[in-house]
Amino acid sequence: MLTTLIEPTSGTARVNGHDVIKSPSEVRKCIGVIPQAMTSDMDLSVEENLLIFAKLYSVPREQRKRTINELLEAVELAQWADKPVKNLSGGMRRRLEIARGLVHRPKIFFLDEPTTGLDPASRIAAWGMLMRLKKQQDLTMLITTHYMDEADRLCDRIAIVDHGKLVALDSPPKLKASVPGSNILEVSFSVTPESWLETLQHLPDVEKVAVQDHVFRIFSRNGPRTTVGLVEAAREAQLTVTSLSVQTTTLDDVFMHYTGRQLRDALQDGRYDSSFLYQRP
Missing domain, CATH: 3.30.70 (Alpha-Beta Plaits)
Structure with missing residues (x-):
């Protein structure tokens, strides 16, 4: 709903001051979205994928090349700019997806389980890159994840949503102290x-x-x-x-304390629904 893909049935929501129902176009201009599934065109080059999205977001022609080059440097893909996406590893493709979501310099960045399917080394690299980009571009990020260590490391604030209900919202240290x-x-x-x-x-x-x-x-x-x-x-x-x-105390203990069950049980019964909020201090 916050990314305007689903219209709320009731209530209101604002993103960067814009109503998601009345001004969806304005919301989309100021947000970047990275879905869980990787959606880059496999036959196009890394640079071509970014160029397409720069045009879709109406990035001025004179700024496109510079913006793309800066993002490729930031995600450490500059030397792969002219290579087809199908030649990239899973971790490299995820870095491309992140760069693609930032090509129009959004204020708010939504990431749906950004490290799912990555090996441990790629996950750690992605964490470091996200932290750098947050500082460099003054981003507010909202991340959904079922990796508790990821939420603990990346998030300034964490919201645990269980069965569609917000059951806890605070900083990681305060949540752990509440157990x-x-x-x-x-x-x-x-x-x-x-x-x-x-x-x-x-x-x-x-x-x-x-x-x-x-x-x-x-x-x-x-x-x-x-x-x-x-x-x-x-x-x-x-x-x-x-x-x-x-x-x-870990965030796994926090999850179990507030939901009454362990994370692995929630994942197995198909009812798991937790969101982790990552905000600027």
Whole structure:
């Protein structure tokens, strides 16, 4: 709806001051959109793909060449300018798509899962490039992604939308701070007595205990103190700890806290719908 592809059934929305229903053309002039699927013409060259979109967006003739060259340098594709897109790797094609979305110098940039399908190295490269472009072009970016580490690294603010409802909106640090416990202990035992959950809930500094597939997740304000208490309690109960890990709160924990299920479960049942908002400070 914000990109004017779908008309709202009710309510209002403005993008850069323009109403998405009354002034869709004005909205489109000031936004760039990168869909999840790659849509560049495979038979045209890298430069030709950018030139077509520069013309579609009415970029002045005298500015086209300079703008295209600057973008090719920014996305590190200058040496591939005259090469057919079909010769590019997946990561290079994604960089071309990003350059294409910026050819008219938009104020707001919408990216739908921009790193889906990329290998880890290409994902990291794409992150770095997006951060540079944000600073260089004074962009506001709105990114949808199911990679929590990507949202944590790129986003100034994050919105979690579950089943069409906004359930959380804040900066990554504040969202993580909203989850009980700054440390999370994941522990499993050889056997677990029925009363063991209550025992864990009374360990030092514990705020919350959850259990899934015989693995206990202990949310603690002080990981080291809770760990010591856990080991002592297990020794007294003559239980064997089969695995133990301590970690800080992540956005995966935030997602589970606000939606009641893990991200992988939401993806599997086909009901996952989360948006991550990346704004200028």
